[in-house]
Amino acid sequence: MTQLPLSPDEFRLLNLQQQGLLQKAKGKAGTLTMIQQLGYVQIDSIHVVQRAHHHVLASRVKDYQSPWLDELLVKKQIFEYWSHAAAYLPVADYRFSLYRKQQLQQGKKHWFDPNHQQMHEVLARIRAEGPLKASDFTATQAKNGPWWDWQPAKQALEQLFMQGELMVVRRDKFQKVFDLTERVLPAGLDCRVPDEQEFAAYLVQKYLQSHGFGSVSQISYLRPGIKAAVEQQLLQQTEAGQLLSFLHQQQRYFWQPDLLPPARCRRQISLLNPFDNLVIQRQRLAHWFDFEYQIEVYVPEAKRKVGYYSLPVLYGSSFIGQLDVKADRKNGVLLLQHLLLLPKVRLTAQLAQALAQALADYCRFNQCHSWQLVKADAEVSRWWQQQGLGGTLQQEMLAG
Template structure:
């Protein structure tokens, strides 16, 4: 280890990461919608997911950053042209202020340097583009021919054309109707004041690094380029330049070497709220890189909805629970919206969790808010591990349970 390389403890690294992620949730006194926008701008992206076992991931992630979050915020911010949909490591909501940094990917797809998963049909793409040009915003179903079936796992050719046009930047999404995308010409969606100058490779690399480190505290090259095709050489070069300039530094945490912004070390002087509990989405920015979650929080996590039922250990849609600066439990849940009951199929405590009474009190407090967020009024608890916790929890807080 170099004598000039700073070393911090794993506990200190966890604190920096959580504060950088705006966790645990802080109460806000300012306009709630602006707090949501600020969270998106700080985190850099909010992943969109279609699973609606509980409230969808993009709402869930923002709920954990804004105590006054409302699910209408996202659509309003899209309508106000403060946020737009595109691709980060996955489909996401992105800050409009960062629009120009989506251009390198769009240009690469348009030129054929980067492949999209749908086959390109230039003639059909042009026809789709012309219809939107003259008719205005349209959804994929507006192109469907009645009676034509494409098969359970097939995507209609016009939908493929729309997505290719979207990914290469000719179209943007103006809103969603019942979660269906509404497409329009990019020139009609973009604010007139937005910077549309394509960044240089140096600018792009620096942006990716600084954006990642502000949102995540510490990071490695592999983490900064997670699922970003062909970006490692560009980001690696930018890292060298930023190290030379002192804009970033290296630190050691246990057996791992990370990059960090020097000012992020000042977060060690900021108190971390340890009483507040957060029930997290599987797609939360804190958790999305599972290897990183394991290394920093010693928490092995797998979303088991993609695992055959007989092989599941924790449940179909397990939500990690953050408390006391640690990931201490997992809750397999489903919102029964008709009965307004949140089913907790299995609540599993980590073996390291010792203060179960204080944990139960914190979970009870958060569950009351989580129920409201999911439009439920009570909890149906099926199973806990250890089993002894179920009776204790239900008896301690009977007002929550049916």
């Protein structure tokens, strides 16, 4: 084990590089490449602004268009399943989803106890009728029997999906449309179920590919029962000279030394999604970027410090604050509900220019024609006005 082989700044740059945040991909092909690089893109239903999975990709793909994701799914180049959460994954990684599916088929519980009779009925109907979504099972008693209502049908569909008997063939107004797995999978796909060590090796490879370096707990994040196998894989690869290990802040990290950071990065702002791959592990974010972040969607309104849907603000290789956002779609205005910058941030003209560009890009992404600052502290508000950052400044000046 060595001491820190690169500086903390260099490791941060390596992380950003492997996350695709320093050099944007292009077009639909670049979208697929980025999903392959990241390993997964988390799906989330919150819609106060564009949904998380589209935002993650728009942060990394030049001129990203949301229909591209649907097209990649329909063309069977990606698929939906569970990573640490619901996600889009590269279809080349399909066989590694079978590890969890096999566990569920053998009785491991996901969310609820399976109702095998309902699952049998749902499967039979899809086999006979073709792709269906949960709302298609909201039917009359005369047609389908007394148990057919939305909730039990949805549970049966989700269990069959998690076990691997159904796959999502497309989305219809964000509802999953399910079909039999054998009718969805492309021909010739590797469907061998990996053993524990193969699965652990896969997790190590994907995490180091997408982050550059990681710890046992980070690589095993929200993957119950696999931590010991991941640690064994890391130790074996380190002993074989494939990885180096080092200590940072009393934590052991593993690094693939042929992955090197760029010399520098542009001083640009990225407004990242709360479910972005870079920020989803809060302990890692605090450890390497000295940035404490919590999404407050699940926090009672009276206890929120920033706002319902705050975006981490990345400037160059440092996080400088948060921005709570909401799209007023009726009027085409992006509401900047609360801009909170860290005390260490220098309010310069260069920062204002970078922020204006990031806001313009984010407005276009949300089909908004302008933005409007609603709340900020007194110093930030004065700087905002002095720099002519646009929009209508609508707030009460806070004491400060």
